[in-house]
Each structure stands twice: as structure tokens, then as C-alpha cells.
Amino acid sequence: MSFNYMPYMRDDTLPHMWCPGCGIGIVVKSMIRAFDELNWDTHDIAVVSGIGCTSRAPGYLNANTLHTTHGRALAFATGIKMHRSDKHVVVISGDGDASAIGGNHLIHAARRNIDITLIVNNNYIYGMTGGQYSPTTPLGTKASTAPYGNLEPPFDLAKLAVGAGASFVARGTVANGRQLTMFIKQGFAHKGFSFVEVVSNCHTQFGRRNKMADPMNMVKWIGDRAKPLKKFETMGPEEQAKYFPVGVLHEDTGRPEYTEKYQQLIAGLRESA
Amino acid sequence: MSETKTREAKRGLDVKFWAGNQVVAQAAVAAGCNFFGGYPITPSSEIAQEMARLLPTVGGHFIQMEDELGAMAAVIGASLAGAKSMTATSGPGFSLKLENLGFGYMVEAPCVVVNVMRGGPSTGLPTHPAQADLMQARWGTHGDHPTIAIAPSFHQETYMETIRAFNLAEQFRMPVILLLDEVLGHLSEGVVPPKPGTFEIVDRVRFKGDPEKYTPYDVSEGDVPPFLGYFDGARWHTTGLNHDATGFPTTDPDLIEGEMERFYRKVLDNRSVIDKVEYFQGEDVEIGVVSFGSTARAAMVAIKQAREKGIKAGMLRPVTVWPFPKAQTYEFGRKCKALVVPEFNMGQMVYEVERAVHYDRPVKRVNKVGGVPITPAEILAAIEEVA
Numbered sequence: 001m002s003f004n005y006m007p008y009m010r011d012d013t014l015p016h017m018w019c020p021g022c023g024i025g026i027v028v029k030s031m032i033r034a035f036d037e038l039n040w041d042t043h044d045i046a047v048v049s050g051i052g053c054t055s056r057a058p059g060y061l062n063a064n065t066l067h068t069t070h071g072r073a074l075a076f077a078t079g080i081k082m083h084r085s086d087k088h089v090v091v092i093s094g095d096g097d098a099s100a101i102g103g104n105h106l107i108h109a110a111r112r113n114i115d116i117t118l119i120v121n122n123n124y125i126y127g128m129t130g131g132q133y134s135p136t137t138p139l140g141t142k143a144s145t146a147p148y149g150n151l152e153p154p155f156d157l158a159k160l161a162v163g164a165g166a167s168f169v170a171r172g173t174v175a176n177g178r179q180l181t182m183f184i185k186q187g188f189a190h191k192g193f194s195f196v197e198v199v200s201n202c203h204t205q206f207g208r209r210n211k212m213a214d215p216m217n218m219v220k221w222i223g224d225r226a227k228p229l230k231k232f233e234t235m236g237p238e239e240q241a242k243y244f245p246v247g248v249l250h251e252d253t254g255r256p257e258y259t260e261k262y263q264q265l266i267a268g269l270r271e272s273a
Numbered sequence: 274m275s276e277t278k279t280r281e282a283k284r285g286l287d288v289k290f291w292a293g294n295q296v297v298a299q300a301a302v303a304a305g306c307n308f309f310g311g312y313p314i315t316p317s318s319e320i321a322q323e324m325a326r327l328l329p330t331v332g333g334h335f336i337q338m339e340d341e342l343g344a345m346a347a348v349i350g351a352s353l354a355g356a357k358s359m360t361a362t363s364g365p366g367f368s369l370k371l372e373n374l375g376f377g378y379m380v381e382a383p384c385v386v387v388n389v390m391r392g393g394p395s396t397g398l399p400t401h402p403a404q405a406d407l408m409q410a411r412w413g414t415h416g417d418h419p420t421i422a423i424a425p426s427f428h429q430e431t432y433m434e435t436i437r438a439f440n441l442a443e444q445f446r447m448p449v450i451l452l453l454d455e456v457l458g459h460l461s462e463g464v465v466p467p468k469p470g471t472f473e474i475v476d477r478v479r480f481k482g483d484p485e486k487y488t489p490y491d492v493s494e495g496d497v498p499p500f501l502g503y504f505d506g507a508r509w510h511t512t513g514l515n516h517d518a519t520g521f522p523t524t525d526p527d528l529i530e531g532e533m534e535r536f537y538r539k540v541l542d543n544r545s546v547i548d549k550v551e552y553f554q555g556e557d558v559e560i561g562v563v564s565f566g567s568t569a570r571a572a573m574v575a576i577k578q579a580r581e582k583g584i585k586a587g588m589l590r591p592v593t594v595w596p597f598p599k600a601q602t603y604e605f606g607r608k609c610k611a612l613v614v615p616e617f618n619m620g621q622m623v624y625e626v627e628r629a630v631h632y633d634r635p636v637k638r639v640n641k642v643g644g645v646p647i648t649p650a651e652i653l654a655a656i657e658e659v660a
Contacts, residue, residue: 067512075343079350108339
């Protein structure tokens with residue numbers, strides 16, 4: 001029997017607002033499958049987002065959901081997680097939301113190692129606002145605000161998260177949903193700040209400007225450039241430049257989690273009082 | 274040494290000698306605040322410091338966020354998860370908080386935002402006082418929304434008004450702004466904290482039905498929608514987009530207009546509990562002073578001196594500054610032949626005063642910027658000029 005997503009979704013908010021063939025659907029499906037595999041009760045899950053196409057995802061999920069301001073989802077989520085550290089808090093964000101306007105919250109949530117999972121749908125573009133270049137738009141590719149090709153070098157989001165102190169970092173793609181589900185599930189199960197980058201397709205805004213107007217062309221372009229980490233590591237620098245690694249890129253289970261430390265502080269003060 | 278005991282101490286009262294910022298923190302905890310998200314900024318930082326010390330001792334949570342925007346966001350997130358939450362900042366930080374403050378109005382998240390005002394614009398005068406964010410408190414965030422803002426003048430009042438700020442936030446499910454200034458924040462004076470149980474604590478009205486049937490903005494019972502926190506059984510949604518009763522986005526003009534009118538009704542139909550004005554020599558008055566916050570303290574001295582000189586001066590002091598006490602100012606203004614409005618800015622509250630008296634009385638402005646508070650002598654001179 002095929003997997004039934006509907007128990008995790010709000011059927012009254014469908015149909016969704018994404019373009020046909022949008023990669024966000026695969027991300028949401030992978031999230032739902034991960035919830036299901038972990039037996040998480042949606043009553044115990046908060047899904048928080050900022051602004052952008054990806055940030056519309058919480059509206060379709062039957063959980064405690066919050067659609068906030070541009071870039072601030074992690075900060076709202078931090079308040080929720082601090083007050084209810086016994087619950088699951090997940091943030092879903094786009095590349096612009098998470099790494100441009102929200103970049104500060106990303107690095108500090110990672111540094112703090114607060115038990116929140118951040119899933120970034122990285123489709124290289126600001127989709128909702130009309131295809132402007134984002135911090136992850138590849139050098140030389142076209143965007144509505146880069147009509148002659150993007151002059152800015154992009155972020156490697158996963159490396160950024162590792163550098164900022166995230167204790168779990170994985171990268172998957174919409175070209176491999178099964179694998180993506182596995183990474184998201186591992187991220188959810190990880191205690192501490194977990195970061196899952198999903199290389200995704202926005203054929204409407206990125207693809208059309210870069211000769212990949214058909215969703216499958218863009219998904220194939222993504223899939224062809226994804227190499228498993230082990231394989232990627234065997235490559236020389238010139239070859240590596242043509243690909244990006246997928247897999248669990250970083251995992252540290254030894255770092256203390258922030259809200260747990262705070263609860264210990266409260267307990268310690270109670271004891272000494 | 275009994276000689277050094279204050280009158281209050283002799284009467285067995287527990288007198289604290291606290292700076293205003295400490296008063297706010299202590300009162301917040303007394304009011305039930307259990308979450309604080311902050312970011313360091315002069316002259317408000319002592320509030321964060323005191324909350325960092327106090328909150329974990331009462332099982333609450335303090336977090337120093339990475340920026341002012343994040344602090345406001347965390348405070349609203351915690352509020353939606355059920356916390357009584359607060360943040361504190363000063364001018365530049367308040368500017369940064371404004372977008373998310375608007376989000377707080379939109380999703381109807383109770384919280385308290387303290388602005389210990391300093392000179393501005395921009396970085397301005399970090400260590401010097403001003404009262405120049407009065408209009409910003411009302412109109413700072415984009416879009417229409419009503420505002421509740423409170424500006425106490427004395428530490429005892431600051432204690433009680435901080436509690437009232439939480440109560441109003443809870444009662445009407447909206448952010449409430451507490452305006453102090455550097456003078457009040459850093460001045461130390463005696464406070465007698467009331468004993469727990471001797472003052473009212475209001476909690477947001479909770480939804481009592483089946484959580485699975487919860488509609489987050491159902492206002493069939495009144496203008497303030499009953500609350501259920503995240504994880505309390507109802508899997509509900511909200512957004513900064515205009516939304517309908519379900520919390521999901523809508524572009525229906527009638528629904529949007531209805532919600533906006535309800536936001537305004539929450540405040541304007543409940544002015545009997547929101548409004549607060551104090552009078553000083555407010556009877557038999559010919560020269561009326563209207564002043565708020567720390568400047569009102571200087572005005573009181575000036576009024577005493579004017580009375581000694583035979584001028585019948587008196588003061589109306591808005592404690593709730595937003596919504597502005599228009600009707601009270603009108604009544605007060607009618608009794609006066611002229612009004613004097615001292616405020617520590619280039620003239621902000623004076624616009625409200627002029628409108629309140631229908632531009633029908635001479636209004637003398639006393640304005641000052643530059644970081645040195647308005648003196649009683651400056652106010653007295655203005656009183657004498659119009660007397």
C-alpha cells in the first residue's frame with residue numbers, strides 16, 4: 001500500500017500554492033515520512049518558517065505551525081523551544097530566508113547547539129519575489145537582478161553550518177527523496193542543532209533563466225552534480241568543483257544541548273535554594 | 274541604627290532601594306514573567322542582567338539573543354507557546370524590533386516590550402535620557418494597529434505599572450509597551466514591593482473546549498480570542514499575513530476590515546481599564562501642565578513653586594500614554610486658560626494635547642534635547658509666561 005501523507009496534512013488548506021514540479025513538495029514529503037518513521041505525534045511538533053515559497057510549508061502540515069517574518073523563523077523557534085524544551089521544534093526555510101536576511105540567526109542557533117532542526121530548501125533563488133539572486137546563486141548564472149550573470153560567489157550552506165557549530169549537518173537533494181528522508185530523519189533524531197540542506201529545483205525562477213525551464217531538467221542537473229561524500233572526497237580539486245557532496249557531512253554527539261544545560265541550571269539553583 | 278531607618282521601614286515595610294531598571298525586572302517576575310529574550314543596549318541592559326539572574330531561580334528562561342530582531346521574535350515565539358514574556362531595549366534596538374512587534378499585534382501574542390529611552394535619532398546619546406520615542410511607540414511598526422503604552426514617573430509606580438503592563442497584554446492578547454527613560458532606568462529610589470497575593474495578576478483567557486476543535490481567532494465570545502498554547506492539544510496555525518478565524522491567510526476585504534476593527538475595539542472599547550491619568554494640583558487650576566515620565570517630576574516642582582507665587586498651576590500626567598487620554602485632556606484643558614507641555618524631545622505629545630483641546634487653548638511647548646533633563650526652573654518660566 002502506498003504511504004498515506006494525509007494524516008500529517010491539513011486537507012482544508014490544499015491545494016498548495018507551489019508551481020507544478022516544485023522541489024518543496026519533495027522536501028515536505030520527506031519531512032512527513034521522517035515524522036512517521038520516528039513515530040512523532042504531530043501534537044508535539046512545532047514547525048516554524050519565515051517568508052518565501054518554502055515558508056508556506058507549515059500551513060499544509062497538521063502540527064503546531066507558525067509562519068513568521070522574513071529571516072526570523074529560527075529566533076521565533078528559539079523562544080518556543082526554550083519555553084517547551086520537551087517538544088520537537090523544526091524550522092523550514094529557503095536559501096534567502098535562512099542565509100541572507102536570516103543568516104545571523106542561523107549561525108547563532110548553530111553555535112548555541114539548541115535542539116532545533118533547520119531544513120533549508122536551497123533552490124538558488126528568491127522564487128516568490130520573482131527570481132532575484134540569493135546568497136547561494138551559482139557564480140555566473142542568471143537571475144532577475146543578475147541579468148548579465150551573478151557576480152557574487154555563493155555560500156556553501158552546509159560548510160557554513162559546520163563552521164558555525166551545528167552538531168549535525170547533512171546535504172541531500174530533491175533528486176533522491178528516499179535518501180533525503182533518511183537525512184531529515186537523522187537530523188530530527190539528533191539532539192542539538194541539526195541542519196539539513198536540500199538542493200532543490202525552482203525551474204520557474206532559476207531554471208527558466210538558466211536553460212532548465214522543465215522541472216525534470218533542473219532536477220537532473222541537481223542529481224548529476226550530487227556525489228556521495230565518500231566518492232567526493234576521492235576527487236581532486238578540479239573535479240570537485242563540478243560537484244557537491246551529499247550525505248551526513250558532520251555529526252558530533254558529544255556537544256551539550258542548550259536547553260538541557262538551561263534546565264540543569266534551573267535544577268541546580270532549585271537545589272541550592 | 275534606628276535613626277537611619279526610613280518612615281516605611283519603621284512601619285515594618287520592606288523597602289528596596291532599586292534603580293528603575295531593576296524595578297522593572299523585579300516587578301516582571303512578580304507579575305509572572307517566565308521568559309525574557311534580550312540584547313544588550315544602554316541604558317536598558319540592567320533589565321536583561323537582572324532577568325538573567327532572577328528567571329532561572331523561578332523556573333523561567335532567559336536568553337540573550339544574537340540581535341534585537343531575534344530577541345523580539347523569541348519573545349513572541351515563547352508567548353505563543355504559553356509563556357509570559359518580555360524584552361527590554363532602548364531607541365536603536367526598539368527601531369530594530371518594530372517589524373516583529375507588528376507581527377506580535379497581528380498574531381495577538383501577549384508580551385511586554387520595555388523601551389528605556391535615550392537620545393536619538395540613530396546612535397544618538399546612549400547614556401543620556403530623552404522622551405523622543407513616544408510617537409515611535411505609537412506609529413513605529415508599519416500598518417495600522419492600536420497601541421497600549423505606559424510611561425510611569427516614579428519607581429513605586431513603575432513597579433505597579435510593569436505588573437499592569439503584563440496584565441493588559443494578557444487581557445487583550447497584544448504587546449504592551451513600557452516607556453522609561455535613562456533617568457528612570459538608572460535613578461535609584463525607594464520601592465516597597467507589594468506582597469504576592471495583594472495585587473491582581475491577569476492571565477490570558479484560555480480556550481476550554483475540545484482542543485481538536487480549537488479555532489485560534491474565534492471571536493464569537495468577544496473581541497479577544499481565547500488562547501491555547503502550542504502543544505496544548507490544538508494543532509493550530511498563525512501567520513503575519515492577514516488571516517481569518519482559522520489563522521490561515523485571507524485576502525477577503527471584509528474579513529480583513531473586520532479583524533482590523535476588532536483590533537481597534539479591543540483597545541478603544543476598554544479604555545476604562547487601559548486609561549490611566551494622574552493629577553497633581555489638578556483642581557482649581559488655571560495653568561495646566563501636561564507631562565509624562567521623568568519630566569513630570571520636574572513639572573511637579575515647578576507647579577509647587579508657581580503655586581507659591583500665586584499662580585494656580587496644576588498637572589495632568591498621562592500614565593497610559595497610548596491610547597492618549599484625549600477626553601481627560603479635553604476636560605482638564607477646558608478648566609485652564611493656557612497649557613504648558615514640557616517634554617524631553619522636540620515636541621511630540623504636544624500634538625496630542627493640541628488636538629485634545631481642539632486647538633482652543635494656547636499651548637506653550639517646553640522642549641529640550643541634548644541629554645540634560647528639563648529643569649523645574651525651565652517649566653516654571655513657561656508657566657509664568659502664559660499665566
